[in-house]
Each structure stands twice: as structure tokens, then as C-alpha cells.
Amino acid sequence: MDNNQNKIEIAANGPILVHGTIEIKHSNGTVETKEKMVALCRCGASTTKPYCDGTHRKIDFKG
Ligand code: FES
Numbered sequence: 001m002d003n004n005q006n007k008i009e010i011a012a013n014g015p016i017l018v019h020g021t022i023e024i025k026h027s028n029g030t031v032e033t034k035e036k037m038v039a040l041c042r043c044g045a046s047t048t049k050p051y052c053d054g055t056h057r058k059i060d061f062k063g
Contacts, residue, residue: 013061015039015052024050 006020022034039052043061046053 010042011039013063014042014056016042026050 006018006022009017009019011017017037017039018034019037021036022038024032024034024038026032040050041048041052041056042063043056043059045055045059045061047055
């Protein structure tokens with residue numbers, strides 16, 4: 001994959017994986033930069049939203 005290209009991958013029964021250098025602007029206005037990849041919660045149960053913390057496995061998320 002070209003390093004200058006971002007890619008979004010939907011993990012089976014898991015998070016949204018965003019590949020590339022990602023700038024995330026949070027609802028409180030803070031900005032974080034993630035290098036290479038970030039996993040965003042898709043199940044709604046993470047305690048570290050917007051990031052996936054693995055809780056989707058505990059709740060047996062299907063989607
Ligand atoms: S997708 Fe992993 S905790 Fe929600």
C-alpha cells in the first residue's frame with residue numbers, strides 16, 4: 001500500500017480499521033495524530049471511544 005494513501009477496513013464482528021497517518025479531532029476540540037493505523041469502535045461498547053478496546057469480543061458483537 002502506498003504510504004500516502006489511507007485505507008479503511010471493516011473488521012468482521014469488530015472495529016473499523018483506518019490505515020495511514022490519521023488526524024482525529026475529538027468532540028472536545030482536542031486533536032490527536034495516529035501513525036500507521038487506528039481501530040475505531042463499531043459495536044458501541046468500548047470504554048475508550050472512539051477507539052476499540054476489544055469489548056466487542058466480550059459482548060459477541062456481530063456485524
Ligand atoms: S468494536 Fe471493539 S470495542 Fe467496539
